[in-house]
Amino acid sequence: MMKYPILFVLFVSILFPFSCKQEEAANYDEAAVPNYTLPELLLSEKGDSILSYQDWNELRKKELLRLFSEEVYGPFPDKEYDIRFEEKLLPGTYYEGRASIREIEARVSTSSGSESFTILYIYPNNQKAVPVFVGLNFSGNHTIDTLSLISIHDDWVSNSSSKNITDNRATPVSRGASATRWPVQTIIDHGYGLATAYYGSIDPDYDDGFQNGFHPLFAQDENEAEYTSASSISMWAKGMSFIADFLEQDSIADTNRIIAIGHSRLGKTTLWCGANDSRFSAVISNNSGCGGAALSMRQFGERVGRINTRFPHWFTERFNRYNGKERKLPVDQHMLLALMAPRPIYVASATEDQWADPMGEFLALKEACSVYALFGYTQDFPQQLPSANKPYDGITGYHLRKGKHDLTEFDWIMYINWCDKWLPE
Numbered sequence: 137m138m139k140y141p142i143l144f145v146l147f148v149s150i151l152f153p154f155s156c157k158q159e160e161a162a163n164y165d166e167a168a169v170p171n172y173t174l175p176e177l178l179l180s181e182k183g184d185s186i187l188s189y190q191d192w193n194e195l196r197k198k199e200l201l202r203l204f205s206e207e208v209y210g211p212f213p214d215k216e217y218d219i220r221f222e223e224k225l226l227p228g229t230y231y232e233g234r235a236s237i238r239e240i241e242a243r244v245s246t247s248s249g250s251e252s253f254t255i256l257y258i259y260p261n262n263q264k265a266v267p268v269f270v271g272l273n274f275s276g277n278h279t280i281d282t283l284s285l286i287s288i289h290d291d292w293v294s295n296s297s298s299k300n301i302t303d304n305r306a307t308p309v310s311r312g313a314s315a316t317r318w319p320v321q322t323i324i325d326h327g328y329g330l331a332t333a334y335y336g337s338i339d340p341d342y343d344d345g346f347q348n349g350f351h352p353l354f355a356q357d358e359n360e361a362e363y364t365s366a367s368s369i370s371m372w373a374k375g376m377s378f379i380a381d382f383l384e385q386d387s388i389a390d391t392n393r394i395i396a397i398g399h400s401r402l403g404k405t406t407l408w409c410g411a412n413d414s415r416f417s418a419v420i421s422n423n424s425g426c427g428g429a430a431l432s433m434r435q436f437g438e439r440v441g442r443i444n445t446r447f448p449h450w451f452t453e454r455f456n457r458y459n460g461k462e463r464k465l466p467v468d469q470h471m472l473l474a475l476m477a478p479r480p481i482y483v484a485s486a487t488e489d490q491w492a493d494p495m496g497e498f499l500a501l502k503e504a505c506s507v508y509a510l511f512g513y514t515q516d517f518p519q520q521l522p523s524a525n526k527p528y529d530g531i532t533g534y535h536l537r538k539g540k541h542d543l544t545e546f547d548w549i550m551y552i553n554w555c556d557k558w559l560p561e
């Protein structure tokens with residue numbers, strides 16, 4: 137038995153403070169939401185009122201992009217790069233002749249080297265210009281459909297018993313494991329294409345000091361000015377921009393109708409991508425929660441301290457300043473959603489996903505409507521959280537789906553109908 141247990145505990149707590157720290161408890165009681173005041177969306181850092189869309193574009197939008205870059209997500213990679221595309225799988229006709237499937241290797245090069253990843257591109261046949269959903273997937277392109285022609289990546293992947301993934305390697309056993317989240321035939325039958333890639337090929341989803349994936353290509357030189365730390369969310373968001381690079385030179389895609397979509401942590405990614413890359417004509421966040429569409433200052437469900445402790449690589453290091461201190465944040469997520477204006481944005485929640493704070497997601501979108509008003513969009517946005525499965529299809533679309541944290545065919549149909557309305561031919 138140890139002779140001085142108390143001294144030992146103190147010694148360990150000094151050497152390993154994070155291992156001794158308890159994670160913040162999640163709050164699921166609306167009555168326990170603290171009083172908070174959101175940062176002013178239409179007031180500049182110097183106190184000037186934002187009265188027009190010109191004021192927004194020329195002043196406030198730039199301020200908010202900088203603040204989110206410095207305090208939340210880290211910089212959106214902007215180092216000069218070259219990108220080249222090689223067809224790995226030539227177009228073939230599938231789904232009873234209704235669609236074509238291609239695989240494209242995208243090779244990105246900077247002064248620091250090069251890396252590649254594979255884009256899976258599926259689109260309906262017999263259309264002149266195809267609107268395309270762009271979204272990253274969690275386990276590999278081969279998991280979105282059972283077709284044997286879709287190649288299997290050799291990058292690190294999280295183990296998953298439900299997807300039959302072990303030893304952090306993708307295998308044929310996991311083909312189609314995520315097909316319910318990617319209803320390909322529903323998408324193509326409604327006239328839309330899909331371009332997806334495995335997010336772990338862009339950056340593996342574990343804390344390794346950003347030594348793997350695409351991060352080393354975009355690292356800043358040591359002699360450059362002060363630079364906030366990188367994050368996986370920023371790199372994943374850049375990966376979506378790489379896919380947009382491909383679609384811009386593709387003869388099939390309608391570049392006026394490229395839609396960014398993401399679920400959960402990739403919903404956070406989608407929002408940050410959409411804020412930085414205006415080539416995305418519309419942006420869809422599905423169950424993105426803390427650090428995504430939900431207001432941090434509500435301190436409901438997952439909180440800033442917990443997400444930073446469990447996933448330290450998702451955000452910039454400076455985001456840790458707000459662990460347990462959300463009310464000190466200079467920004468909150470209504471400001472992130474407003475950065476999409478005047479492009480259409482859709483946020484979706486789920487009744488059983490209190491961890492992602494449906495009310496906080498709804499309230500953030502409601503607050504963002506004031507910026508859309510500067511662009512002339514007057515809406516009858518709901519004043520209260522809508523009933524389940526009753527979508528609001530304004531330019532700031534929203535629905536609360538019955539069920540758990542997931543991306544379902546119901547969600548996709550709502551998104552497709554909304555895109556039909558706001559992104560017509």
